[in-house]
Amino acid sequence: MNAIKRFLSVLLVLLTVLSLCVLPGAAENAAADEVTILFTHDLHSHLLPSANETGEGEYGGYARLMTVIKAQKAIDPDAILVDGGDFSMGSLFQTAYPTSAIELRMMGAMGFDATTFGNHEYDYLQSGLKGMLNAAVASGDPVPPILCANYLPPVEGQEGYDADLWAAYNAYGVKDYTILERGGVYYVLFGIFGFDADACAPNSGMVFEDPAEKAAATIKAAVAECESTYGVHPVVICLSHSGTSDGKGEDYELAEAVDGIDVIISGHTHTTLREPVQVNGTLIVSAAEYGRNLGVLKLTKIGNDVTLKSYELIPIDENVAEDAAVAALVEGYKTAVETDYLSKYGYTFDQVLVSNPYTFDTVDQVYATQHESTLCNIFSDAYKRAVEQVTGKKVDVAITASGVIRGSLPVGNVTVSDVFNAASLGVGTEGELVAIYVTGKDLKNAIELDASVQPLMKSAQLFMSGVEYSFNQNRMIFNKVDYAMLQNPDGTLSPIEDDKLYHIVAGMYMGQMLGSVEETSMGILSITPRDENGNPIATADLVNYVVKDENGNPLKEWYAIADYLDDMGDTLDSRYAKTDGRKMVYKSLNPVKLLRNANIFTYIVLVLILGIITAVVFITRAIVRKQRRKRAAKA
Numbered sequence: 001m002n003a004i005k006r007f008l009s010v011l012l013v014l015l016t017v018l019s020l021c022v023l024p025g026a027a028e029n030a031a032a033d034e035v036t037i038l039f040t041h042d043l044h045s046h047l048l049p050s051a052n053e054t055g056e057g058e059y060g061g062y063a064r065l066m067t068v069i070k071a072q073k074a075i076d077p078d079a080i081l082v083d084g085g086d087f088s089m090g091s092l093f094q095t096a097y098p099t100s101a102i103e104l105r106m107m108g109a110m111g112f113d114a115t116t117f118g119n120h121e122y123d124y125l126q127s128g129l130k131g132m133l134n135a136a137v138a139s140g141d142p143v144p145p146i147l148c149a150n151y152l153p154p155v156e157g158q159e160g161y162d163a164d165l166w167a168a169y170n171a172y173g174v175k176d177y178t179i180l181e182r183g184g185v186y187y188v189l190f191g192i193f194g195f196d197a198d199a200c201a202p203n204s205g206m207v208f209e210d211p212a213e214k215a216a217a218t219i220k221a222a223v224a225e226c227e228s229t230y231g232v233h234p235v236v237i238c239l240s241h242s243g244t245s246d247g248k249g250e251d252y253e254l255a256e257a258v259d260g261i262d263v264i265i266s267g268h269t270h271t272t273l274r275e276p277v278q279v280n281g282t283l284i285v286s287a288a289e290y291g292r293n294l295g296v297l298k299l300t301k302i303g304n305d306v307t308l309k310s311y312e313l314i315p316i317d318e319n320v321a322e323d324a325a326v327a328a329l330v331e332g333y334k335t336a337v338e339t340d341y342l343s344k345y346g347y348t349f350d351q352v353l354v355s356n357p358y359t360f361d362t363v364d365q366v367y368a369t370q371h372e373s374t375l376c377n378i379f380s381d382a383y384k385r386a387v388e389q390v391t392g393k394k395v396d397v398a399i400t401a402s403g404v405i406r407g408s409l410p411v412g413n414v415t416v417s418d419v420f421n422a423a424s425l426g427v428g429t430e431g432e433l434v435a436i437y438v439t440g441k442d443l444k445n446a447i448e449l450d451a452s453v454q455p456l457m458k459s460a461q462l463f464m465s466g467v468e469y470s471f472n473q474n475r476m477i478f479n480k481v482d483y484a485m486l487q488n489p490d491g492t493l494s495p496i497e498d499d500k501l502y503h504i505v506a507g508m509y510m511g512q513m514l515g516s517v518e519e520t521s522m523g524i525l526s527i528t529p530r531d532e533n534g535n536p537i538a539t540a541d542l543v544n545y546v547v548k549d550e551n552g553n554p555l556k557e558w559y560a561i562a563d564y565l566d567d568m569g570d571t572l573d574s575r576y577a578k579t580d581g582r583k584m585v586y587k588s589l590n591p592v593k594l595l596r597n598a599n600i601f602t603y604i605v606l607v608l609i610l611g612i613i614t615a616v617v618f619i620t621r622a623i624v625r626k627q628r629r630k631r632a633a634k635a
Helices: 002-031 062-075 092-100 102-110 125-139 163-172 195-199 211-230 250-257 324-340 363-368 374-391 416-422 440-453 508-515 539-545 557-566 591-595 600-634
Strands: 032-040 080-083 177-182 185-193 235-241 263-267 277-279 282-285 293-302 305-315 352-356 397-401 412-415 433-439 462-465 467-472 481-487 493-495 501-507 583-586
Touching (some): 080 235, 092 102, 092 125, 250 263, 282 293, 412 416, 433 508
Parallel strands (some): 235 263
Antiparallel strands (some): 177 185, 433 501
């Protein structure tokens, strides 16, 4: 009997040990969930593929993107598909944004589970946003939920309240967050709008709340709802239009400041993250702009813990076949744009304007360094020519900025669509040209702005037609320009006279930027837009100075460029094969070049530096004398 008891005791111990060794692992395997997140951001109305600037190959296109999405969903049918905002503004399809909501209807057809607002969703102002939301609902087509927690219209009682806009929001169902279930896994998805995105949407009329504070409050409410309703802790995904830069940036700061975010889909900065950025338990991912890649993030979820399993950016290029159904939808919308918009200008979508044998800057190269750009020379020259033709008035200077260049011109055939993609940015409508006047002093300040502010703000680099200037990057900030002259139509040069008025042309974005120069330069520089009589123009009144043709139609930036190229004949003008010296950038420590044409700012700084040096010398001499006296006294 005792032997049996001993045997049973030993057996019980063995079973207990085995259970400790085996059961936890089995439970762990049973509780593990595989999660797949497919994502895009900054699609910018790029429904069609775009040619690479080199002339070799293509990128993007919704029909090709759909093929890759379907392939990934065949691997994991429970994969979710989300977007990080700026789904509009960037191609000819944007012209139907306020009336047809093409972008949202396409995303609905492709099965997107959610998106968020980016700053460019406000380019058509509140009226355009309202129209887009109502058009999406009226279409009856499936559309993705729009999530945005911290960037909403003013509520009743606040300045700018618009009951019709709120009605459009409510009809569409715009909300802070949503809870989604796929394959037994629950997700909390919410949208966040960043500081820089807000700065890039000055006319949105929205109320901006602190991203970190609102994200924390949204996560708390959404997770509590999910746990109380479904009894599980969700995967928390933030659709953020804030961005990263060199692995840091606003979304890094958001993840650092807010606990409980598993994944941030990071839009706005057009970043390509080849590996996720990990901070505070959060994975930050980005897949580049214009549908260049489909991001595929795979996670393993065990209980409340989420870990990275794999990450991939799948290129969307000419090697990917088009999905027939989506391709047919895109073609239908393309025909509608030709009928409703392009026909007014006498152009078609794919009409070839000119053959281009030259490789121009990419957008990244335009931003990267201070330099003269043949691409941007074409743009500013086109603006100058177009306004002179329409108004019959001589234009002294035309200006464009790196921040409004959205694409380059490809090698080979350049189409109407290519030009529109490159110059699609606008306020209220596609970019419109404004004609104003500035004093010579303010024109010099604009040139100095280009020289001094670009290192601090890449989007502020200017490119001009009608002036020739140079600057030394080693000179004092706000006094880097050492030479500036006006280029006359006959090729001769004239001094820029401080008190004389000069006729200036720029896009509306650029015009508004000129009015904010004083703030940008901390009050050191100022540029005041004026009418032909020299009276100051308020920034809000620049809309009254939009250039219009004989039929009263606003002159568009893209149209000015298209018409310029179209008139060149079969091949692009050879003078754009290289730069022509209108903007000369150099570095020199030669004292003569450092002080040539120095302004009062440089001399003030020099006096301060000399004063500091003098003070240091006097203090040093005083200390030396004191030490000598002490040594003499001891001796």
